[in-house]
Amino acid sequence: MSNWNIYEKDREKFEKKIFEEFPEFFRNADDPMKSLMCFGVEIDPGWHDLIYKLLQDIKALNPEEGFEVVQIKEKFGGLRFYTNFGTDEIFELIHKAEDDSYKICEICGEKGKLRNDIGWYLTLCNDHYKERKQDLISKKQLLS
Numbered sequence: 001m002s003n004w005n006i007y008e009k010d011r012e013k014f015e016k017k018i019f020e021e022f023p024e025f026f027r028n029a030d031d032p033m034k035s036l037m038c039f040g041v042e043i044d045p046g047w048h049d050l051i052y053k054l055l056q057d058i059k060a061l062n063p064e065e066g067f068e069v070v071q072i073k074e075k076f077g078g079l080r081f082y083t084n085f086g087t088d089e090i091f092e093l094i095h096k097a098e099d100d101s102y103k104i105c106e107i108c109g110e111k112g113k114l115r116n117d118i119g120w121y122l123t124l125c126n127d128h129y130k131e132r133k134q135d136l137i138s139k140k141q142l143l144s
């Protein structure tokens with residue numbers, strides 16, 4: 001059975017990278033009263049490039065002083081990216097990235113599709129979908 005926590009290390013590396021490269025967006029990352037980033041980026045590696053690109057594009061727009069990313073997470077198979085405020089241009093970039101996440105496997109970054117018959121919603125490529133499904137079947141066999 002595969003271990004779905006093997007990406008923990010990649011997540012930590014990714015967090016470190018974006019906190020270092022975009023410190024102004026994560027100023028309150030340690031303060032749970034102001035930001036949920038203290039809980040980390042609970043995203044598998046397939047979307048890391050998408051998020052990184054989004055941060056770069058936002059930075060290129062030169063957001064107003066005080067602009068912050070307060071949470072990055074996966075919900076119902078899609079990327080959710082929350083900021084404390086923003087402009088139309090920034091929100092357009094965010095919505096585009098959130099839409100794109102439904103076409104990218106969260107595990108590997110290959111072409112993916114939203115799946116809803118594997119226990120919950122996840123966007124996965126065919127291979128990771130099959131793997132996940134196999135996992136689910138073997139877990140059910142263990143329980144019965």
Ligand SMILES: [Zn+2]
Nearest residue numbers: 105108125128
């Ligand atoms: Zn995949």
